[in-house]
Amino acid sequence: MITIRYFGFLKEALGISEEQIDAQCCKNTAELLDYLRNRNTQWADVLSDANIFKLVVNLNVIHDVTPISSGDEVGILPPVTGG
Amino acid sequence: MITIRYFGFLKEALGISEEQIDAQCCKNTAELLDYLRNRNTQWADVLSDANIFKLVVNLNVIHDVTPISSGDEVGILPPVTGG
């Protein structure tokens, strides 16, 4: 299983803060995003590129497509608004 | 009489912090500086342009040659080093 964590407005827009999905779904972070966007048009809209600032795999911010497998945790971060 | 006040290193280099001179010496601040520089080579050296940052007449910083007369106070300020 892969754990997915949603932050900020994504949580409320998707109605979920964390979920576990079968690791068969996707070999890497790009495939994971495709998989989630294919759920329905709402997911596709909410998870549009403009709404995703960064992905985090196992607490490391990633800058390129990154392989994922069972046991990994992926965080999906919307644009940040701290300070 | 015109009162002249010296500040910072000028005081020590000239061995004087304040003096009064006859107002007949000079009609304006440029003439005053000439008058003081003509006292001897030491005064000319110490009061060189590089050592004078600004002149103050009656507590107002001046930016141009300014008329002076009896009762006026002129401050001679070397380059500043605060902060």
Place this chain on the structure above:
Amino acid sequence: MKRIQIQTHPLDPIQEGMTFQKEAIDCGAIVSFTGIVRGNDNLIPLEYLYIEHFPEVTEKEIALIVHEAYTRWDFKNCTVIHRVGKIAVQEPIVWVAVASGHRTEAFKAAEFIMDYLKTDAPFWKKEIRVDGSSQWVKAKNTDQQKKQRWLYDGK
């Protein structure tokens, strides 16, 4: 010495400033920034902010920002404290302090850290207004521009 702290309890810039000043041995300059929750930016006044973050990741991202500042300017001490959770109007939300030999380094590093913290550190702000309505704050383009300025105005 670098210190990065995320906390839910109130942030006290005075207390932090005292500690920071005491530790800034041989530094000629201290610049500090305090960010405070404003109440009247919108039509309906704010009651409080709620700030979410990503524990561990936020600290790591701030450490990267401080390190990047350190490669650009020579400074000795740096503290970054950011509050999360519920924060009332007029309360401090973020405090950044930099101590260095001379003033320019401290000014530049503190401003740089704040600009990058705004655009890179995983914090999300939700506004809860006095009428009970609430909304997640949208990221500002002006913050991106302020950050990009440092690409050219590196020092």
Place this chain on the structure above:
Amino acid sequence: MKRIQIQTHPLDPIQEGMTFQKEAIDCGAIVSFTGIVRGNDNLIPLEYLYIEHFPEVTEKEIALIVHEAYTRWDFKNCTVIHRVGKIAVQEPIVWVAVASGHRTEAFKAAEFIMDYLKTDAPFWKKEIRVDGSSQWVKAKNTDQQKKQRWLYDGK
């Protein structure tokens, strides 16, 4: 609210910061600068600084600098405190604080005021060293350059 103060008694940035923060109503950003006497800039360590100024004129010149900053950036509160007389190593010599709606204005105005204070305000620094020798500090070209930067980088 602007406050300019020249004082011979010790300068306490913590106490001043507390007062300043309390008065910064509706401000989202406070930037403060503390300048501290360094002891080891030269071969022979410093024992203390002696600072001379020109009473009345110094205050007026600082007021002009603060006003010039105010024409460039929108800020609400500003305090400038400079100590004169005998100041020991590690003691604060100058404190500048600016409070504004947003951070950039406070950073820019505080740095601008410090840069101009260095080159324009009538203060003169004399170093008294541990071996009893003493010397008036020479004005630095780098301070002139920092000031001139603001002619082009106005905002």
